[in-house]
Amino acid sequence: MSDIRLEGVTKRYGPVAAADDVDLSVAQGEFVTILGPSGSGKTTLLSLIAGLNRPTAGRIFIGGRDVTEATAQERNIGLVFQSYALFPHMTVLENVLFPLGVRKIGGAAARSQALEALKLVRLDGLEGRRPSQLSGGQQQRVALARAIVFKPDILLLDEPLGALDRKLREELQVELKQLQRTLGVTTLLVTHDQEEALSLSDRIMVLNHGKTQQVAAPAEAYLKPANRFVAEFLGIANFVGLDGGRTGLVRPERVRLGPGGVNGGRPARVIEAIYLGQMVRYHLAIEGSEGAPIVAAVPFVGRAWQAGESVAVSWDAADIWPVT
Amino acid sequence: MIGGSPWTRRLLATTGVIGLVFLGVPILVVIPMSFSSAKALTFPPPSFSLRWYQAFFGDPRWMDAMWTSTLVALVASVAALLLGSLAAYGLRRGTFGGRDWAEGNFMAPLIVPTIIVAIALYLGLAKIGLLGSLAGLIVAHTLLNVPLVMMVMGVAIREFDPRIEQVAWSLGASWRYTVWKVMLPNLAPSVFAAWIFAFIGSFDEVIVTSFIAGKYDTVPKKMFNELILEVNPTITAVATLLIGLTVLALAAVTVILARAGKLKQTIV
């Protein structure tokens, strides 16, 4: 188990900076997610830490050791890809035994270690199967078992659940989080799914065009984004005008609705009401305002407003976060 | 693809059949002729015998040619397999500049007219003193077969997820260990196919060989030279043996690639 530290890490492909002067510290045992849209440089950053790629500039430390020039083999890192990347010609057990074999661990010791790892990812009983005989979720569990069986210093996951359907993805998110906590292994996960990032991580690093936008705990990044990009990427953002021409962010959950004509709210009209189960999402046109509609997410209790109805919209001054 | 009017389709089918007949009939004629008892080439053969096979196997010059062909094909195909596979790996996985240029260079023997390659090799081998030597012949055949190997192995390597290799490295496996324990077991069918193509490619080669082999005779070179002197039915026996070898080899390739589900991708 080790911490990770990036100092001014830059990777240029010709004119493109896929990683641009990135600083990051991940504490021992921490779960950090790198979140960003496709092409923002997430995979590049992970492959630099894994040693599959060399940075153009900057240093990388794992457990305090400068590994910038170390090969992938020397870094003792568990790596999981979206495409599973299992060895197709080996059984599940042989896949998990592979890193142990490389480390000259064999025989009964290796076997029990591998079976232990398979048990941790709840795959016991399937060790004789080939990857092609497993479902996507099972294949990803094998990849996970293979990545943890040799007790790596850190765990790197590149969109590990990206290829799975929604329900399975949510199931595996919970398991992944539990596994990470059980092992206490320092983990860096990459995703473009903001829900996944918010639900799994101790902290989030938001990336755009290779540049760090913000590093913060999920709630902080959501409610107090460093800039407009983070505000919009992490969920629905209402931007409201503030004094002095500045802009403020109000999240939909912080918007209150009341019956129209009541004092203390701005009069608005419901453009659309979207029923989401526990919540109803309203798109609201503020009377006399030319701006984009305000979105409100209100718990569904009994009655919902219909499109066309008049309502009063309000929010607390404390729920406004100024953005640049 | 095979759309168009019924008329075009019929034309296409007819052309195809004519082409097949044109290619197939000589093969079908040569086989019974090789079992003929007649002294000269006649068709149909008056009666059957194995005398031309005896003539072939009993002639030390033919046996010499057979030995030369086999030796050259074995060494050159293995060398081409090694070099072509490494080149294909570097070109598919590498990110260095000038890859297209390098690939063009390796593929050249397949694209440049053979006669030009033959002359180039003649001059080149003469310069380094390998003209007319067995080593020179092997070098030439290796060069000629590298593009074939690169084509087959290039497809196979491109289809193989590079992340599988990357994971192996991250798990601590060296590059060599990864190639040996991860790549090769998965690419084995393609390796075998590439080797067969290279072996046949060398065994069949006549143009370049005629230029540079000097006193050495390979089977095709000797066939060609015999035909110029006199039409000897021994040739039909040799031809039949070559046809048999080729058919067997291609059948083996087909079976192995089909079993690996790789047939369609390789023979595009």
Ligand SMILES: Nc1ncnc2c1ncn2[C@@H]1O[C@H](COP(=O)(O)OP(=O)(O)O)[C@@H](O)[C@H]1O
């Ligand atoms: N090998 C490469 N050569 C050139 N450009 C690359 C290479 N790898 C990535 N890039 C570029 O770097 C940027 C970031 O890519 P990537 O790290 O894969 O993003 P992400 O994983 O966030 O989708 C993209 O603009 C991509 O085109």
Ligand SMILES: [Mg+2]
């Ligand atoms: Mg990516």
